[in-house]
Amino acid sequence: MIKYTNQIKKRRTSKVLAKDSIITDSGLKDATFDNFEVDNDEQKQALHIAKQSAYQYLNKDNQFNTLLTGAPGRGKSHLALSMLKAVNNTSEKPQSCLFVSVDELFRRIKDSFNYSDNKYSEGNMVRLLTNVDLLVLDDLGSEASMNRDKSASDFVQKILFGILNARSRTIITTNLNAMELEAMYNPKLVSRMEKGVQGHLIKFTERTKDKRLVDF
Template sequence: MEDLSFNLLNQAESTDEYCKIHPNQKLVRVGNKHEPFCTLCVKEQRERNLNDLVLKGVLSNYHRGFRDVFRKDSIVDDEDLWQASFDNYEVNDGTEAETNLKKARQIAGKYLNRDYEANTIITGSPGVGKSHLAISMLKGVNDHIKPNASCLFVSINELMRLIKDSFNHSDSQFTESRMVNFLGQVNLLVLDDLGSEASFKRETREASEYVQQVLFGVLNKRNRTIITTNLNSDELSKIYNPKLLSRMYKGVMKNDGIIKFKETQDKRMAIF
């Protein structure tokens, strides 16, 4: 790719594609020889005192499709989840699980509309298929949303482990600031297993101040998040502060965004 001067940005034309870092920012194109790019990304890198040559790197990074963000950047602690889909979510006719499967499909359809801004809460006992449904919803949106958009699945326990590990590794890509900014910007995010990070503490079930700080930083930037949890609203209120809870519940009640398991049994326990 030949060098591209910042002066040529004046000739840029808007496209129908969106930036994976700034989801509401359309990509632009200069001529037919260059890949579309985000002017905000260019501006941010220039403001970090990088020279004009960095623009070539910004442009080349856009060859990676939005759909690849899901597979390459998700933080999954159970590799079996990659095989999960709506089609292999096993239910019996007339059961609560069948009703919840239908509702999950319907809500996923709503997220195909980029203007739909509401969180979704999937709650119930461990092993009922909450994560299975959440990643199936994410896959459906990732595969069918037009124009393409970035979708991400994140295990909260694994996220916090990686962030804390970055304290001792200055070159880590999982620093708090980077992860809060990245997760805050993707088009649709799944935060998996909310509340379990507090249940591992022996002295109290209250989530640590640091965990709440990270989650607040992410959710405060967002309006489209799917959250799975083993806890009900009363239990969540004992673990998290009200400001964080208000971010979790954005648009949930107004848009009937709760998928609740009350009767379904733990599928993983039925082994003998």
């Protein structure tokens, strides 16, 4: 009975990261703090803040968001997933951790519209993302990239607001700066994104080069 109870507890906590995450970049799955490449002071500082934030997230009473910004290919998603793994693997009290690509999340929700029993229905996903102990929303803003006016749709904003309004521990990665976030999203939603980010902001500038670029 105890063994069965422990298995149920793991499915609801430490196994959530592997079971329910939506990771579209297969090369990201092996990301850890140990294999994050540090070539300059900016990356060194980013790694330090990420490790410090992950350590603080080990205590569920610590409630704050972490925001990672900067151009694509700088390592934002790598650090975000590394933070989740650190918490998932070392938290004394098991925590449910989840990594979700925002663009793919909304693709799957929209694909579920014609199937009432689809696991990716709006209701199911909002409940899952709301209730996990620590959540990564990866590449926020990509879901609105196809809109002509570059603003997020009312549908997207309603779901994101419902999730973030109910949360107090979320890690967000985005290619957008503060002005672009404010132009794309409702001020109330931006306010929820920025809850407690003081001291937990990781910003990559032009000093850090795109890690995905290949010389040819």
